[in-house]
Structures are given as C-alpha cells and as structure tokens.
Amino acid sequence: MKKEELVIKNIGNLTSLWQTVGEMANSQTSGETFDYCIIPYSEWPNRLWFHHDLNEEGVSQAKEVLLSTQKNITIPYWDIYQSNSDQLLAANGFEVRFEQVGMSLKLGHSYDVPQKLSFKKVENEKEAQLWESLFGQAFGYLISHKLLTPHYNNTDFIIVYHNEAPVGTAVLHHPSDEVIGIHAMGIIPDARRQGLAEMLMKMILNDSIRQEFSFTTLQASAMGKGLYTKLGFEEQFTMKNYTLTK
Known part of the structure; x- marks a missing residue:
C-alpha cells in the first residue's frame, strides 16, 4: 500500500469510529463540508471534522455550529495538505488543545510476550x-x-x-x-x-x-x-x- 493511501486509511479509521459511535447515539450529523458528533452526556467523541482542506466558508460554518452548543467540541486538523490552512482556525478564535502523531505498522512477524x-x-x-x-x-x-x-x-x-x-x-x-x-x-x-x-x-x-x-x-x-x-x-x-x- 502506498504511503499516501495508508495516511487516508489511518484518518478514515479514526473518523469512522467517531461516526459509528455518533450514529449509535443518534448524535451524528453529516454534511458536504464536514461531519460532527455532539453527545451531551459524554466528553467523547464530540468532534467536528472536515472532509477536505479548510477554506474560509467552511471554517465560518463550523464556527456557527460550535457557537450553538454548550459542549466543548474538538476540531482535528491533519497536516496532509501542505497549505498551512490551519491558520484559518487560529484567525477565527480556535486554539490548539493538544497534538497527536498519526502512526501505522505493517503487520508481519508476531511478538514474544509473557502471558501476564x-x-x-x-x-x-x-x-x-x-x-x-x-x-x-x-x-x-x-x-x-x-x-x-x-x-x-x-x-x-x-x-x-x-x-x-x-x-x-x-x-x-x-x-x-x-x-x-x-x-x-x-x-x-x-x-x-x-x-x-x-x-x-x-x-x-x-x-x-x-x-x-x-x-x-x-x-x-x-x-x-x-x-x-x-x-x-x-x-x-x-x-x-x-x-x-x-
């Protein structure tokens, strides 16, 4: 599998998890620009994620959604577009809460591990x-x-x-x-x-x-x-x- 394809599958697995749980809780909303999941009784998933690179209109629409709820909603941004478009988030009042690193492993050999x-x-x-x-x-x-x-x-x-x-x-x-x-x-x-x-x-x-x-x-x-x-x-x-x- 090509590196670019595996990156997409990594992100896709993560957003699929949010969507799966959101749909089960009847709290998933899907749209052309972004999807979001807001669950009142949980701190997770409570995410809003974009389908493509950011633009001013999409960020404005997302901000409108977030201002309509009292829940603390997280917007993930993946640095895969090489566009620095996350500057649009900073310019619209968003702040980085935490960072993570997407990682993958091609499965092959098994690992020795004591059965504790x-x-x-x-x-x-x-x-x-x-x-x-x-x-x-x-x-x-x-x-x-x-x-x-x-x-x-x-x-x-x-x-x-x-x-x-x-x-x-x-x-x-x-x-x-x-x-x-x-x-x-x-x-x-x-x-x-x-x-x-x-x-x-x-x-x-x-x-x-x-x-x-x-x-x-x-x-x-x-x-x-x-x-x-x-x-x-x-x-x-x-x-x-x-x-x-x-």
Whole structure:
C-alpha cells in the first residue's frame, strides 16, 4: 500500500469510529463540508471534522455550529495538505488543545510476550461501567458507559486484566478487513511502570495478525510515541486538535 493511501486509511479509521459511535447515539450529523458528533452526556467523541482542506466558508460554518452548543467540541486538523490552512482556525478564535502523531505498522512477524495480561470485550452494563471508570483513571476524561452497551459489528471496547485485576482499556475499530485501528489504549496510574502497556500492545498486534489484518493504525500522544516507535510503527502525520475559544 502506498504511503499516501495508508495516511487516508489511518484518518478514515479514526473518523469512522467517531461516526459509528455518533450514529449509535443518534448524535451524528453529516454534511458536504464536514461531519460532527455532539453527545451531551459524554466528553467523547464530540468532534467536528472536515472532509477536505479548510477554506474560509467552511471554517465560518463550523464556527456557527460550535457557537450553538454548550459542549466543548474538538476540531482535528491533519497536516496532509501542505497549505498551512490551519491558520484559518487560529484567525477565527480556535486554539490548539493538544497534538497527536498519526502512526501505522505493517503487520508481519508476531511478538514474544509473557502471558501476564488478558483482555475481554465489553458485553454488558456492568462491564461498560467498569470500562468507563478505568478509562477515566487512565485518561482523565469521560467516555460514557452508555456508548458501550449497544452492539457494534466492527468496534470492540476492551477491558484489560493483570492477574485478574482490571488495569486498562482499549478500543479496536475494524470497519475493513485490511486495517485495524487501535484507540483509547491506556493503563491506570496504579498499574503503570510495570511494562503493561508494551505487553498489551504486543498482544493486540499478535491478535490482529491472527485475524489477518494487514496494517494497524493509531494516533499517538507524546507519552506513547516512544513505545510505538520501538515496536516498529512509522510516523505519518501530525494531528492538531483545536477548540473554539468562546
């Protein structure tokens, strides 16, 4: 697969996840210029994303949507157009909230990993509430358990266990047979500094290989980037996440 195509598939996996959850929550709005998802009882997805490079009219329309809601909505900007069009966001009162790095890995060889971890897909209300709690501890914001209990064909909300104790979360999104996206992978503070994040990633990669996916994609924070690079992931793009200063 060409690099440019894989970049598009990386971004497509991410926006597909937002859309999938938004539609299940009856909170997804699709348009010609951009889509957005606003869920009142959750801090995620709550995203507005553009289909193409930014222009003044599109940014103005997005700003109008965001000014009509009290929720804090994030606008992702991918530096794939080489146009510096994110300056339009800055000029219209948007500020960068955080940055991530889009990364991908061509799946091939499996990884040696001690079987100290296990993971289980959320299947009921009790597990959904546990996932919400673990995610909140790991990341510091709310993904409502209400979003986890509907049945998703291509999205798995994962609880991670270490010695039978729940220690972390992940979301695996696979709308195609070729690419699997890894999202929301985190370990709670009390279980960190034991190498569990690396173990978990290797287990997910091995499982993805067994399922015959060709590539995996993710969006890394500054804290996680080193681990993913160590495992062979390659950087593809920078993603700036903006919010509107109201």
